[in-house]
Amino acid sequence: MKIELKNVSHTYDVEVLHQLNLVLEKYNAVALLGVSGSGKSTLIRLMAGLEKPTSGEIFVNDYDVIHDEDYKKHVGFVFQSHNLFPHLTLKRNISLILEKTRGFSLEQANQIAEDNLKLLKLDDQMDKIPKNVSGGQAQRASIARALSLNPDIIFLDEPTASLDPILTDEVLKAIEELRELGKDFVLVTHVISFVKDFANYVVFMENGHIIEQGTPKILDAPKTNELKAFMKKVR
């Protein structure tokens, strides 16, 4: 996957990202790390095209993220809390999108939904609405939803933030298994052990700046004081 950030800044009430620059190639699993409020969730949203930056340019796999409306069709996004539509069954959460926005027939849409839910081991849950399944199952369904749209890149924004340790394991295992599908991943997470296993590039952020970046080895031998302090905190 190719990611390029050029002078990306973003402001809500105050500026949360300051002139970020980043060029990445050939890595297929990138992790964004940092404490809450470091700007990593904002950055992943900008990279996925969910929000437009206040200034700067973003390119992902040669798509102009900000201006190319077609880009969103190639992106899968897994939100912090599953963010499934609460009134639809797990299956319909997926098939509705395929049917209404991707031009599949209802039968095809349902088939694809079922296949992906089965891939995430949700065979028995697919006809339930989100509130009637566990948080881990809902989050896995949300991953199945992202996969169903056959994206090139899957963005995961703290997919386990709202889960207890057991459910966290369950979801992380599911993500681990997705590696075999040959997709690209960008993820935000607090689970360092998972980053070490899963990611092949790490970007560490603090206060809206990129402080340190490199292969996961930097986590074992941090150069900057900020990353040193962060690693102490998460352990």
Added chain:
Amino acid sequence: MKTNKNQLRRVLDSKPVSYIFALGVFVLFAILIVSRQLRPFQLSAIEPYWGNIQSGFLNTIWVSFIALVGSLVLGFIFYLLTQSKLKFFKAFTDVFTEIIYGTPLLVMIMIMAFVVGPALGTFNRTATGTLGLIIYITPYMTNIFKSTFGSISEEQYMAMDLFGFSGYQRYRYIIIPQVVRMLMPPLMNNFSLIIKGSALLNVITYRELFYEITQMTNNNFRFVEGFLLMWGLYLIITIPLSQFTKYIDRRYGL
């Protein structure tokens, strides 16, 4: 012997039996009250008025339904005003809400029927009084629209955007179906509020349940029978309504 005792305790402590006992307490209380009256309790005294009471009962339901629809529509319009970019509209609905919250329903009905109506050239008190009831309920309706639309998270809109749903599709498949399901329970509660409030329409001589029964008690002085019957008839509407509300919330709640 011990297991029998335990079994008995389990049955007595079960949910249905507890509710039957609880209901029994209130029935006993009613019987006690009735038995302590000076005059013997004679439901047959009501018979000559039964036709009027029936029509009063139906009128109560009818006027409540009108008020439900009216306040729902008006409440939705006010909700749209609160969402306007023009600050005046938001200020307008805020001031309106404060005034209504501070006003007793009875006063609202009187003002509409005897003050506002005549000023606008109408002496149709049924219409203006009902309008008073509608206006009184409107802010409550606006509130439930606010909370239901507000409970669709920003992230859901983000997802709709990401997946590429058109404006029409968002409302048709995602927003409206959620709003309808979330709206039903508070809407039913407001309906109950309206039914109870409609009793006050008797002051403008609208022939609803309260009016018809007080007409009767004024003629035959059967206050005990009349008021107990009236109470029972209101409960016959409101309690199934609230049970139904709980049911749909359990069944369809999100």
